[in-house]
Amino acid sequence: MNMSTLKLSFNRIWFNKLPLRKLRFRWTVIVVLAVAVVGCATSGINKGDFNFVTSSEEVAMGKEFAGEIETQFEIYDDAQLAAYVQNVGGRIAAVCHRQDIEYHFTVVNKDEMNAFALPGGYIYIYTGLMPVLDNEAQLAAVLAHEVGHVTARHSTERLTAMYGAQIAVSLLLGENPQEYKVLIANIFSTTGFLAYSRANEFEADRLGTAYTSLAGYDPEGMAELLGKFIDTESREPSKLEEWLSTHPPARDRIGKVDVLAASLPLAGIGERNAARYAEMKARLP
Template sequence: MRLPTIALLILLAAGVTGCATNPATGKSNFVMMSEQQELELGRSASQEIAKQYPRYADEKLQTYVQRVGERVAQYSHRSNLDYRFTVIDSPDINAFALPGGYIYIHRGLLAYLGSEAELAAVLGHEVGHVTARHSVQQQSQSMAWNVFGQMVAIGTGVGAAGDLTNVLGTAMVRGYGRDMELEADGLGAQYLARSGYDPQAMIEVVKVLKSQEDFARDQAAKRGQAVSTSSYHGVFDTHPDNERRLQQVVGPARALAAGQQEVNREVFLQHLEGLPFGDSEATGVRRGQRFYHAGLGFTLSFPQGWTQTNRPDVLLGQSADQHAFVAMTLDRAERTPEEFLRARLGGQRLAMPEALNQAGLQGYTGVIPGRPAKRVAVIFKDKNAFLFVAAVKNGASLESEDERFLQTIKSFRPLKTEERKLAQPIRLHLVRAKAGQSLADLAKGSPLPGDAEATLRLLNHLYPTGEPQPGDWLKVLR
């Protein structure tokens, strides 16, 4: 056994880290990054985010979110930072922060919030991550464990030791999740109270997220499927229960509140009028098995039973068992479709080549042999090249799905004039509840796929069985 050597290496590894006083908590934290490096890292990362995630094109809403965020951030422990709050054009229920004050909230999360105070709670939570330098701490811990792993590998002569310590380091970093999330909630609640918002909104946001979890589980049970949820910040894995939050976060924060604690429900809801629900026109709209994109002027369909994932960088169709997939990406058209495709293959052999000519569009397709074999194709439209890659996972043969792959590729065609309305998203609108009116009434004729009534309850904080009171503002979809 070589425990003395490993112990020495631990001390040496600790020597490459540094201690710094946390500006938000006053505690001493291991960090390997100066504040200037933190700011540079955030600036660089924000440029990459801008490339990958489209900014939601509603400057009135962007200005409103920036104003609410600044109101909270000015009462934070690092009010000197230049905070930038951005709404991302994505239906995901998420928000996140980069080092240095770059904070993002997805359009999809906004739709489920019920007041300006709840928006401030989400933004305050993210400001808390920034002020406590959580991302810096995590990166520093990861860096330290990587250095330690390399040193152990050298000192023991066993290369696997490096892998082992990397795993341990990752586990330790993830282990801080509960503490960091609760700490961010505590800081966010303080900032809420100091800026004049009701810190109870932090609890209301947790209720929204918990209802999302219940809704996903209930809908999966109706379909006879298991559910694997991925919640905002892994909230149900890392966050304590609501009662503990109420005691540890909101209670102390209320003591900081001065005067009236604002909620501003109606002001917030008015800013949501017309907000796309689910897909937006700019990113393309999924309707059943077909996908429509107004800006690029095309449509295509996926096989029955397949799911679609619409991301900024790729449109992905997957079979129900997730063993087969077709991915479509966008590039700039150059030369002929055949020359374009062969250039992208970089010299790989293309079997079964075939020219495509569909609805007046030129393309080319073929199969890349191998394990697994892949069906590839490109279709030119206007100045764009739509590149397809299709494959089967888990060792199955390409032939088992290739006919469906080709059907999907060959379904690609220009959008017809009468289909333009299908490329428009479902939008959120506000109505006043009338006496005797139920959410079941409002769900009739809804364009929503699936359980429209349950979705409306979720949007209006009435899940699973609540009903509105006459005069309440309600979110509806049409």
């Protein structure tokens, strides 16, 4: 199947499933008014949420956060693995809705099953999650879920909701550098800025699943990934503390993802690259 056929069916699937479609007209009126008054920006995907941070401001903020992450987290030191993860993530980034920013994918050395996205396209995956996965399609699914949060601009929507526009703007202007440290220190608390709503999580799942298919991967990787989380929830919940404080249980998500994946063009036939993934897995601690 060629790229334009893929894109066509992707658009059909995506727009048919847009949950806020019915509300679009009303929200468009409100958003246009809000933009006129205060110059707010929304993600363009989840039009129901206000966001007072522009895209370039978001990138500046993400850069500050990423600098803070590197002081508080240990980045895994393996250039080949780093290049591989950046490459798989880059394939997802190349087909996603938001092309005005650069995407950075980084491996964190921590024995927990987690991945997260900062504002502005800074995405992290833990060494504790990678060994549990069986193939590149599942890795692509993790990264694509996080890219979904970035394209829908969930983190800045959440920061705007938490702080209000004025403080969000002073934060991104670097007027309060201590606040970055506090936000990163509490990043996985249930009141932290990555504690998205369930609707946000389902949106990231839906966007991410579609992105994996568009990038040439088997979209069933997303349901397989959630299956891994369900297994670990019962066997080794201590590995999921951070993930569970910021995500709804995987069993609530897997059904929706399964139905969506089955409707996508590459279901069951997209790339999985298990052998290449196994080689990379051998480089983990």
